[in-house]
Amino acid sequence: MEFLNTREFAQQLDAKDKLAKYRDEFLFPHVNGKQVIYFTGNSLGLQPKRTKAYVDEVMDDWAKLAVEGHFYADKPWWDYQERFAGPLSKIVGALPSEVTVANTLTVNLHLLMVSFYQPTAKRFKIICEEKAFPSDQYMIKSQVRFHGLEPEDAIVEIKRRPGEHNIRLEDILDTIKQVGDELALLLIGGVNYYTGQVFDMKTITKAAQDAGAYVGWDLAHGAGNINLELHDWNVDFAAWCSYKYMNSGPGNASGLFVHEMHHNDLDLPRFSGWWGHNKERRFLMEPNFDPVRGAEGWQISNLPILSLAPYLASVEMFDEIGMPALIQKRDVITAYLEFILHEIDREVKGHFEIITPSEPAERACQLSVFLHGEGRTLFDYLMKNGVITDWREPNVIRLAPVPLYCSYEDMYQFGQILKAGILSHR
CATH class of the missing domain: 3.90.1150.10 (Aspartate Aminotransferase, domain 1)
Structure with missing residues (x-):
C-alpha cells in the first residue's frame, strides 16, 4: 500500500x-x-x-450471595477460570485443556520452572537472551542458585552482534548447538520488550528440543499481539501477563500454557495446591494430591475472582474479533x-x-x-x-x-x- x-x-x-x-x-x-x-x-x-459490568457482577453476587456465590452466582466462582479456556486457547494457539489463568507472570514462570528446570550434573544450562526483561533475569538467576549452581556457569546469554540492535536467528541456533547436551532449558521472551523483535519460536523450539532440552516462552509482549501456535509448535510451557495487549488492568492475573504431552506425567515435579487438585474430588479434602490432567493442574490457590473479571471481559472481546x-x-x-x-x-x-x-x-x-x-x-x-x-x-x-x-x-x-x-x- x-x-x-x-x-x-x-x-x-x-x-x-x-x-x-x-x-x-x-x-x-x-x-x-x-x-x-x-x-x-x-x-x-x-x-x-465493558469491564465495569463484569466487576460489578462479582461485587453484586458477593453482596447478595456471600459464600454461596461460589456455586450459585451467574458465573459461579469455583469454576470461573474455566470460562477462559476457549477464548485463551484461540489467542495462543492451544487446546482448551492446555491453558488456564492463575497468579501473576513471574510467579507462574517460577512455578513452571519447578517442573521444567531439573538440572543434572551433565545437563544444567539455561539459554536466555541478552538483556531480557529484568524480572526474567532475576528469576532465572534465583532458580539457578536455588539448585546450588552459579549463574555464570549455568546461564548462557545469546548476545547481539556488535553494532546491531537485534539478535540473529542463526546465532540462537548456533548457541543451542554449542551448548549441546548440557542444555536443560531454553527460556526466552517471545517478543523482546526493548526492541520489539519477534523471535521465530517454531524454529527455535524445535532446535532446543532436538538438543534434549525443555522450551518455555515468556509471552508478556506476545499474547494478544502476535500469531501464536503453541500446541503445534510443541512448546513445553509458556506464561504471559494480561494487562498489556489484553487490557485486564494493572498487575492483573497471568495466563499459562502447558503442552498436553505433559498432562499425564505425574512424575513431573511441581508445587501443588488445593486448586490444582482433581476438581471432582476437591471438596473431599483428601491428603494426597491428584492433579487436574491439564494446565489447571499447575494452579495452586483459590483464584482471585475480582481480578479475573476484567480479564474475562477482555478475552471475550478478543473472541468476538479474532x-x-x-x-x-x-x-x-x-x-x-x-x-x-x-x-x-x-x-x-x-x-x-x-x-x-x-x-x-x-x-x-x-x-x-x-x-x-x-x-x-x-x-x-x-x-x-x-x-x-x-x-x-x-x-x-x-x-x-x-x-x-x-x-x-x-x-x-x-x-x-x-x-x-x-x-x-x-
Whole structure:
C-alpha cells in the first residue's frame, strides 16, 4: 500500500477499518482537555468500558450471595477460570485443556520452572537472551542458585552482534548447538520488550528440543499481539501477563500454557495446591494430591475472582474479533506509523533510528525509536501534548499502535506533534 502523510489519507484508512468501532469500547485519559494518543498498550492497556459490568457482577453476587456465590452466582466462582479456556486457547494457539489463568507472570514462570528446570550434573544450562526483561533475569538467576549452581556457569546469554540492535536467528541456533547436551532449558521472551523483535519460536523450539532440552516462552509482549501456535509448535510451557495487549488492568492475573504431552506425567515435579487438585474430588479434602490432567493442574490457590473479571471481559472481546483481524490491522497501522516516522525524520532532517526489525515477520505492535540527537526533553514534550508513550534508557521511545483502540489519524497527528516538538527545541 502506498501511504500519504496527510490527515485526509489517515481518515480514509479509518473509514475502511473494520475494527474502528472498537475504539469506542475503551476509556482514554485526557491531557489539556483532549483525548490522548495512547502508545503504551505494551505496558498497560486501556480500560474497556465493558469491564465495569463484569466487576460489578462479582461485587453484586458477593453482596447478595456471600459464600454461596461460589456455586450459585451467574458465573459461579469455583469454576470461573474455566470460562477462559476457549477464548485463551484461540489467542495462543492451544487446546482448551492446555491453558488456564492463575497468579501473576513471574510467579507462574517460577512455578513452571519447578517442573521444567531439573538440572543434572551433565545437563544444567539455561539459554536466555541478552538483556531480557529484568524480572526474567532475576528469576532465572534465583532458580539457578536455588539448585546450588552459579549463574555464570549455568546461564548462557545469546548476545547481539556488535553494532546491531537485534539478535540473529542463526546465532540462537548456533548457541543451542554449542551448548549441546548440557542444555536443560531454553527460556526466552517471545517478543523482546526493548526492541520489539519477534523471535521465530517454531524454529527455535524445535532446535532446543532436538538438543534434549525443555522450551518455555515468556509471552508478556506476545499474547494478544502476535500469531501464536503453541500446541503445534510443541512448546513445553509458556506464561504471559494480561494487562498489556489484553487490557485486564494493572498487575492483573497471568495466563499459562502447558503442552498436553505433559498432562499425564505425574512424575513431573511441581508445587501443588488445593486448586490444582482433581476438581471432582476437591471438596473431599483428601491428603494426597491428584492433579487436574491439564494446565489447571499447575494452579495452586483459590483464584482471585475480582481480578479475573476484567480479564474475562477482555478475552471475550478478543473472541468476538479474532486474532487474524487484529493482526491484519496491526501490520497496516504499524507500517503506517513507520512511514510517518520516516517522513517526519526527512522533513526535520533528524536522526531517528527505528531499532525494531523492518521485516513484518520479525515485529508486531511496537516500534522502538532511538532518538539520536534528541533527549528526554522531546519525550516530555510529547507527554505534555497528549502523546502517552514510553521512555527507555538511554534514548529510546517505544510506540505501540494497538489495533483495538489506536486510529490511523492518531498516527498522522502524532507525526505533527513530533515534528513540532523537534523544531521547538532547535
